[in-house]
Amino acid sequence: MSAKLRILLVATAAVALSACGTRNPGMESIHQPVVQRSDYAFDVAAAGGGLSGEETDRLAGWMSSLRLGYGDRIAVDANTGADGAVRDTVAALAARYGLLLSDEVPYTAGQIAPGTARVVVSRMRASVPGCPDHSRVSGIEYEGNVNSNYGCAVNSNLAAMIARPEDLVRGQPGAPTSDPASNYKAIDTYRKAQPTGAGGLKAEATKGGN
Numbered sequence: 001m002s003a004k005l006r007i008l009l010v011a012t013a014a015v016a017l018s019a020c021g022t023r024n025p026g027m028e029s030i031h032q033p034v035v036q037r038s039d040y041a042f043d044v045a046a047a048g049g050g051l052s053g054e055e056t057d058r059l060a061g062w063m064s065s066l067r068l069g070y071g072d073r074i075a076v077d078a079n080t081g082a083d084g085a086v087r088d089t090v091a092a093l094a095a096r097y098g099l100l101l102s103d104e105v106p107y108t109a110g111q112i113a114p115g116t117a118r119v120v121v122s123r124m125r126a127s128v129p130g131c132p133d134h135s136r137v138s139g140i141e142y143e144g145n146v147n148s149n150y151g152c153a154v155n156s157n158l159a160a161m162i163a164r165p166e167d168l169v170r171g172q173p174g175a176p177t178s179d180p181a182s183n184y185k186a187i188d189t190y191r192k193a194q195p196t197g198a199g200g201l202k203a204e205a206t207k208g209g210n
Contacts, residue, residue, distance in 0.1 A: 021136030022148040029151020033159040050085030068097040075105040078117040126159035
């Protein structure tokens with residue numbers, strides 16, 4: 001086999017290998033966080049005065065099994081004559097986990113029976129499907145692709161650390177108004193602060209020595 005033929009075969013093999021695996025063209029990685037939402041519903045019987053002690057214990061046990069934490073949303077969909085009392089009881093249980101009741105009640109399957117209240121916990125999780133991805137062999141790249149695993153580390157860490165995964169979808173709109181006086185405080189403090197060198201250089205004297 002001649003040297004030119006060997007070089008041609010090696011080059012052909014390199015092109016074939018580089019074409020395998022995930023294509024990741026450009027600097028914007030194809031591996032992006034995906035947000036999934038799960039709704040958990042629990043129906044409790046509500047009497048005229050709200051939830052009984054037994055129903056409250058049942059609800060507390062259910063909440064404990066879900067391991068509620070920051071980012072979870074709790075809502076109450078009540079169909080009773082004691083909606084306020086039911087909400088107060090659920091709010092007290094949610095406060096044990098540092099959570100507040102949400103005014104937005106998601107849609108759930110099935111109708112709520114009369115005299116029954118439905119407690120809904122909404123939980124969102126962010127992840128990056130397909131990561132890590134080492135499907136593309138590193139080598140000569142003729143199509144302008146970056147490594148197949150490009151973006152996995154940064155976006156997976158972002159998905160794991162973000163406190164409210166829904167912010168990856170909608171973001172935070174911020175307050176519709178702002179207080180100029182509050183915005184000015186930081187600037188005013190900076191302007192009135194004394195420069196670090198205003199007092200001059202500190203005199204130091206050495207003792208002893210030749």
